[in-house]
Amino acid sequence: MFSKVLVAEDYEIANQGIIKVLNDKIGIHNIEEAKYCDDAYLKFRKAHNDQEVFELLITDLSFREDHKIQTRTSGIELIKDIRSIQPDIKVIVYSQEDRPDKINMLFENLNIDGYVCKGQDAIQELVACVQGVYQGNTVWPPEITNNSAANTMxxxxxxxxxxxxxxxxxxxxxxxxxxxxxxxxxxxxxxxxxxxxxxxxxxxxxxxxxxxxxxxxxxxxx
Missing domain, CATH: 1.10.10.10 (Winged helix-like DNA-binding domain superfamily/Winged helix DNA-binding domain)
Structure with missing residues (x-):
């Protein structure tokens, strides 16, 4: 299983929820969190420079504005910048976004490894997604695999x-x-x-x- 994970999520409840799932359901304990993309990127760079790299990034897509000027304001920018340095890092997007076209574009253009939509089944889906990605699979959300809209993407x-x-x-x-x-x-x-x-x-x-x-x-x- 992944030994080191970076979580980028600006809502404290969601952030702690992800960490709890990784701890209790999957057994991952070496986890660092960040509420803003720039903070996540700085933690990633430090780990990379120290040769203690993250194996998995779990990130939201949208982040609230902060009083600080942020260089990166979205999960998409964060993924691109991190992948430019460490192309092999696994990436799971954890977001409220459920539009099939947008999710599909993330897989096609950013080559993400998994996607989980926030909702009532998010915990179960996150566990399955992390396990599937670790096994080398690309994990699509049910919003696409069970949706006829996938045929018209x-x-x-x-x-x-x-x-x-x-x-x-x-x-x-x-x-x-x-x-x-x-x-x-x-x-x-x-x-x-x-x-x-x-x-x-x-x-x-x-x-x-x-x-x-x-x-x-x-x-x-x-």
Missing amino acids: IHLDDLDIILLEELSQGFTKKEIRIKLKKQNISPNSESAIDKRVSKLFDDFKAKNTTHLVAIVKDLGIL
């Missing part, structure tokens, strides 16, 4: 990601087409790009480019 390819990144930087479709041609990325015709962008608008139910960019950032895609 949005799947993006490399070109979709490129288009979203370029749109988020304010480039027009014409400017994007020129850049794709220069980089020999295809398809790059005007009609192909129009169709792709239109599909992205439909998939994410976006009203305009600004709305689309806001949605995909919220989903953790960018």
